[in-house]
Amino acid sequence: MLRLEGVTKRFGELVAVNDLSLNVAAGSISAIIGPNGAGKSTVFNMVSGIYRPSAGEILFEDARIDGWPAHRIAAAGIARTFQNIRLFSFMAAIDNVLAGEDAHLHARLWDSLLHTPLQRREEKAARERARELLRFVGLEGVAETYARNLPYGSQRRLEIARALASRPKLLLLDEPAAGMNPREKGELADLVAAIRERGITVLLIEHDMGLVMRVSDEITVLDYGEKIAHGTPAEIRNDPRVIAAYLGTAVA
Amino acid sequence: MIYAYFLVAIAVVVVAQRLPDLRAKRGLFLLLGVALLCAPLFDRNDSTFNVLADAGIFVLLALGLNIVVGFAGLLDLGYAAFFAIGAYTYAMMASPQFNLHLPFWLLLFLAAAFAAVFGIILGAPTLRLRGDYLAIVTLGFGEIVPQIFQNLTKYTGGPNGIGALDFPSLFGRSFGQNTIPYYYVVLALIALALFFAYNLRDSRLGRAWMAIREDELAARHMGINTTAVKLAAFALGASFSGLAGVVFAAKLSLVSPDLFQFQVSVLIVSMLVLGGMGNIPGVIVGALVLVLVNNVVLPQANTIAAGAGLHVDFGNYHFFIYGAILVGIMLFRPEGLLPSRQRKEELHHAAA
Amino acid sequence: MHEFLAQLFNGIALGGIYALIALGYTMVYGIIGLINFAHGDVYTLGSFFALTILTALGVSGELHGVALVVDVAIALIGAALLCGIVGVLIERLAYRRLRNAPRLAPLITAIGISFILENVMQIWKGPAPVPFPAVVPNPSVMIAGVAVGAQQFLLVGLAVVMMVALQLFIHNTRLGRAMRATAEDRDAAQLMGININKTIMLTFLIGSALAGVAGFVSGVYYQSTWFFNGFGAGLKAFTAAVLGGIGNIAGAMLGGFLIGIIESFATWKFGGQWSNVTVFAILILVLVFRPSGLLGEAVYERA
Numbered sequence: 001m002l003r004l005e006g007v008t009k010r011f012g013e014l015v016a017v018n019d020l021s022l023n024v025a026a027g028s029i030s031a032i033i034g035p036n037g038a039g040k041s042t043v044f045n046m047v048s049g050i051y052r053p054s055a056g057e058i059l060f061e062d063a064r065i066d067g068w069p070a071h072r073i074a075a076a077g078i079a080r081t082f083q084n085i086r087l088f089s090f091m092a093a094i095d096n097v098l099a100g101e102d103a104h105l106h107a108r109l110w111d112s113l114l115h116t117p118l119q120r121r122e123e124k125a126a127r128e129r130a131r132e133l134l135r136f137v138g139l140e141g142v143a144e145t146y147a148r149n150l151p152y153g154s155q156r157r158l159e160i161a162r163a164l165a166s167r168p169k170l171l172l173l174d175e176p177a178a179g180m181n182p183r184e185k186g187e188l189a190d191l192v193a194a195i196r197e198r199g200i201t202v203l204l205i206e207h208d209m210g211l212v213m214r215v216s217d218e219i220t221v222l223d224y225g226e227k228i229a230h231g232t233p234a235e236i237r238n239d240p241r242v243i244a245a246y247l248g249t250a251v252a
Numbered sequence: 253m254i255y256a257y258f259l260v261a262i263a264v265v266v267v268a269q270r271l272p273d274l275r276a277k278r279g280l281f282l283l284l285g286v287a288l289l290c291a292p293l294f295d296r297n298d299s300t301f302n303v304l305a306d307a308g309i310f311v312l313l314a315l316g317l318n319i320v321v322g323f324a325g326l327l328d329l330g331y332a333a334f335f336a337i338g339a340y341t342y343a344m345m346a347s348p349q350f351n352l353h354l355p356f357w358l359l360l361f362l363a364a365a366f367a368a369v370f371g372i373i374l375g376a377p378t379l380r381l382r383g384d385y386l387a388i389v390t391l392g393f394g395e396i397v398p399q400i401f402q403n404l405t406k407y408t409g410g411p412n413g414i415g416a417l418d419f420p421s422l423f424g425r426s427f428g429q430n431t432i433p434y435y436y437v438v439l440a441l442i443a444l445a446l447f448f449a450y451n452l453r454d455s456r457l458g459r460a461w462m463a464i465r466e467d468e469l470a471a472r473h474m475g476i477n478t479t480a481v482k483l484a485a486f487a488l489g490a491s492f493s494g495l496a497g498v499v500f501a502a503k504l505s506l507v508s509p510d511l512f513q514f515q516v517s518v519l520i521v522s523m524l525v526l527g528g529m530g531n532i533p534g535v536i537v538g539a540l541v542l543v544l545v546n547n548v549v550l551p552q553a554n555t556i557a558a559g560a561g562l563h564v565d566f567g568n569y570h571f572f573i574y575g576a577i578l579v580g581i582m583l584f585r586p587e588g589l590l591p592s593r594q595r596k597e598e599l600h601h602a603a604a
Numbered sequence: 605m606h607e608f609l610a611q612l613f614n615g616i617a618l619g620g621i622y623a624l625i626a627l628g629y630t631m632v633y634g635i636i637g638l639i640n641f642a643h644g645d646v647y648t649l650g651s652f653f654a655l656t657i658l659t660a661l662g663v664s665g666e667l668h669g670v671a672l673v674v675d676v677a678i679a680l681i682g683a684a685l686l687c688g689i690v691g692v693l694i695e696r697l698a699y700r701r702l703r704n705a706p707r708l709a710p711l712i713t714a715i716g717i718s719f720i721l722e723n724v725m726q727i728w729k730g731p732a733p734v735p736f737p738a739v740v741p742n743p744s745v746m747i748a749g750v751a752v753g754a755q756q757f758l759l760v761g762l763a764v765v766m767m768v769a770l771q772l773f774i775h776n777t778r779l780g781r782a783m784r785a786t787a788e789d790r791d792a793a794q795l796m797g798i799n800i801n802k803t804i805m806l807t808f809l810i811g812s813a814l815a816g817v818a819g820f821v822s823g824v825y826y827q828s829t830w831f832f833n834g835f836g837a838g839l840k841a842f843t844a845a846v847l848g849g850i851g852n853i854a855g856a857m858l859g860g861f862l863i864g865i866i867e868s869f870a871t872w873k874f875g876g877q878w879s880n881v882t883v884f885a886i887l888i889l890v891l892v893f894r895p896s897g898l899l900g901e902a903v904y905e906r907a
């Protein structure tokens with residue numbers, strides 16, 4: 001579904017990602033792991049259209065998407081969350097989710113200006129879907145709360161709901177468990193599994209090995225921008241290079 | 253007497269803002285509208301309605317700029333350019349200048365459309381710019397547009413502008429020198445602008461504006477076409493200004509480039525800052541307060557001072573007042589006098 | 605050819621003034637990321653201060669010998685000092701509170717300060733242009749058949765000397781290094797024990813003093829000043845700073861001379877009424893197509 005071929009990203013002298021090839025199968029849950037600064041977020045930023053790769057190709061459902069504007073990539077079916085949460089802080093939770101639905105709404109300028117029947121009908125349906133999504137991530141009680149005023153774990157889940165609102169085929173999660181307590185991490189693992197149940201492919205970056213090993217079908221390991229290993233959780237756990245890269249870090 | 257109008261209008265808007273119930277709110281606005289509609293039946297003082305019509309023009313401008321600055325968060329420092337485009341549209345097409353005498357009502361539409369097109373043309377280069385650079389680019393356009401009107405003497409009358417503009421007419425009856433018809437036109441346009449502004453705010457587009465204002469990059473990743481959404485803000489904001497320009501030109505029967513300088517853009521920004529950017533009742537109040545000060549309080553202060561044997565011209569203190577408002581509000585009450593809940597929290601947290 | 609050279613020399617002199625003002629914009633932007641909109645008005649204020657000092661000294665015409673050196677020095681240093689103080693006061697009273705506010709808040713405040721300063725100057729010296737004594741004699745030399753006045757040399761020389769001095773200061777003194785560190789990363793600088801407030805004050809002091817110098821020399825050069833001069837000159841100097849690469853001292857200098865020359869040629873070729881349009885068009889083009897300017901480096905947007 002998503003294929004990277006020889007993708008490289010340079011920032012001046014620094015090679016953040018080097019000649020990376022990657023294949024994410026439809027319906028899978030895949031993970032990218034690696035030490036800090038390995039280039040994981042940079043991969044997401046290229047796939048979602050913030051950066052254009054310095055070299056290589058990114059294909060999504062056989063279309064070359066590198067170089068597309070971000071909103072077009074989103075509309076094509078790739079949604080993401082951010083490592084440092086980027087919610088619309090002073091919008092209600094439900095409005096955050098509604099903003100995620102934007103690409104699928106049909107109201108034109110005219111409809112917004114005049115509140116035509118189409119606009120009203122659509123708005124009502126969109127609101128209903130947004131509520132359903134909030135329920136799905138467990139935030140039904142706080143629809144009218146400003147995103148900024150939600151606890152940290154809820155903000156992460158709201159970001160996922162917002163991403164789901166754009167009806168992605170592929171969901172990119174950048175360290176979704178960061179800052180969560182063990183109970184929240186457990187719930188997150190269930191949520192990721194439930195997202196896959198909805199037919200959405202998931203690619204996640206995560207430092208929490210317990211979580212990664214539990215949910216992923218496949219894992220890619222990056223170190224200094226290079227892919228040093230790829231395989232099932234069991235294979236990765238026992239890969240000497242991975243252990244070396246993570247020296248001092250417990251690989252659970 | 254004129255004070256009564258302003259104070260009542262301001263009071264009603266302030267109270268309406270506080271009312272939690274939407275229907276009560278609308279009722280109050282409606283009541284104010286009806287009162288303003290009937291006012292000329294009881295009050296025969298033409299100069300009152302002259303001032304009120306001018307105030308209304310600025311309310312329109314403030315509502316329009318509020319779409320760009322308040323809703324979408326794009327600080328436009330050259331908004332007077334669109335006001336100029338509206339005014340010159342009327343001046344060139346309804347005057348002896350080219351011997352074109354198109355009807356006022358048609359030109360309202362045309363000017364709104366023109367201004368919108370220019371909003372897109374001048375907005376397009378700013379799309380990828382950061383907030384402060386965007387502000388400076390719009391300022392640049394705001395300087396260029398009146399300068400071009402001034403330089404193209406052949407078409408625009410140069411520094412002297414164009415005079416002897418046609419009086420609008422309705423059902424064959426000319427407005428002539430009366431102020432009351434303009435007053436009614438302005439009221440109608442404000443009603444229309446309010447209808448549009450509220451609709452926009454509570455729509456897909458309004459939500460997208462809010463999102464790009466909060467975090468443009470995230471908005472783009474959620475599939476919001478930030479280009480289209482920003483251009484829509486520029487176009488809609490400009491069209492309000494174009495409408496205001498037509499009425500302004502027709503009422504004055506004259507346009508000249510010096511009427512649309514940077515100071516006018518800053519004056520309108522000051523109205524938003526004073527009242528509370530993004531909040532419709534807030535910006536109305538901001539506009540009313542500043543027009544009251546400029547057109548009523550300062551001239552009266554002159555008369556009073558002259559009566560006391562002092563020869564100060566308080567008209568010379570306009571800039572000082574706008575400046576003091578901008579500085580004072582930004583420092584001590586950045587959300588403005590009548591903010592929305594959102595703005596208030598936003599600035600409250602930013603300061604913390 | 606003759607006219608071309610004459611316009612070129614004109615433009616360079618004009619550019620010297622823009623360069624001096626641009627230094628202030630670029631320093632302040634470099635350190636706190638603020639377009640100090642009031643900076644152009646501080647420049648005008650400089651010419652008014654100089655004028656007031658000269659008047660107080662009883663100077664009303666050309667000076668010679670010792671009087672020339674002493675009186676000019678007093679007026680120049682006085683204007684620079686007073687402007688420096690005004691700049692520091694503005695920072696303290698209007699900008700400091702907003703250092704962590706949303707980006708546009710201090711810009712709006714700066715516009716407010718600009719309006720206040722303009723109004724104060726208008727009331728102080730009147731709404732019309734004010735004559736400025738031609739204190740510095742202006743014998744001219746012929747260069748390639750074009751008469752170049754001593755003032756033009758003085759102007760350009762002064763601008764270049766100031767820039768070199770500023771570069772040396774920034775690169776070779778402890779305070780200068782503190783300024784650079786603060787511009788680079790304010791939090792890190794603070795952790796390293798740099799007094800941020802003092803450093804920012806120093807930046808405003810120097811930038812505003814340079815504007816004061818520019819105010820004095822422009823008064824001498826044009827033999828007139830006006831409360832509203834700073835608006836246009838400030839925008840052009842800001843354009844110069846952006847063109848050179850904002851935050852970059854040498855860039856401000858380069859941009860200043862370029863804008864001066866461009867304006868001079870635009871006036872010559874299209875007429876004075878198009879010179880502003882030309883400069884603003886350049887401002888817009890640079891911001892849109894190369895916001896990092898000629899000497900600045902591109903910065904990646906971080907996600």
Ligand SMILES: Nc1ncnc2c1ncn2[C@@H]1O[C@H](COP(=O)(O)OP(=O)(O)OP(=O)(O)O)[C@@H](O)[C@H]1O
Nearest residue numbers: 011016035036037038039040041042043904905906
């Ligand atoms: N916009 C940028 N400009 C310059 N360098 C960048 C930029 N973005 C990332 N980098 C650099 O690229 C490298 C990879 O960064 P990236 O954020 O992809 O790492 P990461 O694997 O996500 O690390 P972490 O686990 O800490 O999130 C780092 O050295 C980082 O400093």
Ligand SMILES: [Mg+2]
Nearest residue numbers: 040041042083
């Ligand atoms: Mg990362």
